[in-house]
Amino acid sequence: MTDVAEPLAVDGPPPAWAVAIDMAKRSVWLLPVLVIVSAAFWGMDGVLSSVYALGIVICNFLLAAWLLAIGGRIGPAVMGGFALIGFLLRLGLIFIAVMLVKDAAWVELVPLGITLVVTHLVLLFWEMRHVSSALAFPGLKPGPTPNPYLPTPDSSSTTPTA
């Protein structure tokens, strides 16, 4: 009996990476709301702190997805290990990222902390809604757009008509 870990059977880009990219795109919609709320309560320093916190959250998601994607390519056990080590690593990186700027003149710690938690949760709930819709109604999930200029396996003519 051999205990060689088989790569996970996933076609296309790693799912975790696709989810993280999706959340990063959605964060663009959150940015104006953050800027308005932070400017109203804490001024320019609050805006800068909120944007910094949003950057931390996005980097955190992308780093987590990247680690899981690498681990998933190697094997399930490695993916599990990367998930746990990644948790500690990312907590440490968030700690360092906040400690580096905590004494800076432009930092307001209250909006930074609130933004860290709120954007994390809002992006997750938003993405969860999208993922559960895609799982419940797979037909609604947008598929990859075919390139009309590339040859397809079942057609001999590759030139599109204008």
Added chain:
Amino acid sequence: MSALTYLAEAAVDPKAQQNIAAASGAGIAYGLAAIGPALGIGYLVGQAVQAIARQPESAGQVQTTMFLGIAFTEALALIGFVVFILLKFV
């Protein structure tokens, strides 16, 4: 010796007592807040690996939901971290 001196001064200085209490509270809060998510992520990933081993064809769906689950669990640690910041520095 310097630590003993600091403790002796802290015993009579209310400001130092407040600082010590804030630092201790912040450290305990962050430490406790990191334990729960670590257990949760360990359990979650273990179950996900088991699910993938049983049904390799559903690895994509399992990984997607696992990633979301990890991120949700991690939110607890983030809340603990924010409490740490607010207790220690605000």
